[in-house]
């Protein structure tokens with residue numbers, strides 16, 4: 001199995017952590033998104049990372065589809081519950097976390113562009129920022145006094161949530177998400193101490 005990705009992508013990090021938590025061996029092929037000859041578009045017509053090349057040679061994308069596949073492929077530890085309502089809850093957490101990643105990507109790209117164009121470093125996208133703020137408030141409120149985002153064990157919900165927080169630290173530190181979110185801070189510190197998180201630091205490459 002081969003994962004096409006880059007250490008800078010939060011969606012790729014989510015998948016790498018799933019693979020490591022489940023003990024699935026994989027090769028990692030770094031993709032330069034600016035290189036049209038990287039082979040990525042043969043794997044994923046959308047030209048996005050992550051893409052997973054399965055052992056049968058077929059590619060799978062996007063990250064949400066890949067994590068579903070991995071959890072079913074190797075059942076232990078179960079990171080997406082089987083039961084319908086529990087599964088829907090964990091996937092909803094993933095959707096909120098992915099949405100925060102999407103908004104962070106959108107703002108930070110605008111931020112870079114506005115700098116390049118000499119337009120200053122002011123926030124350019126209040127609509128995206130609102131998604132981040134409301135997403136953080138929802139996650140903080142739902143986590144509450146619990147140890148885990150869903151039920152009594154680690155799941156994809158915890159992985160996606162903490163990956164989105166870590167990505168903000170790198171791409172949009174001005175959000176300062178720790179302020180006013182003590183429960184998320186506690187979860188973040190515990191999750192980032194795991195081997196799978198320590199082995200997948202974000203980088204600007």
Ligand SMILES: N[C@@H](CCC(=O)N[C@@H](CS)C(=O)NCC(=O)O)C(=O)O
Pocket residue numbers: 008009010011033046047048049050062063064098
């Ligand atoms: N919803 C997708 C998002 C993937 C995504 O946007 N990846 C970015 C890198 S962080 C990318 O490949 N961007 C290149 C492009 O959009 O052309 C997923 O969860 O896999």
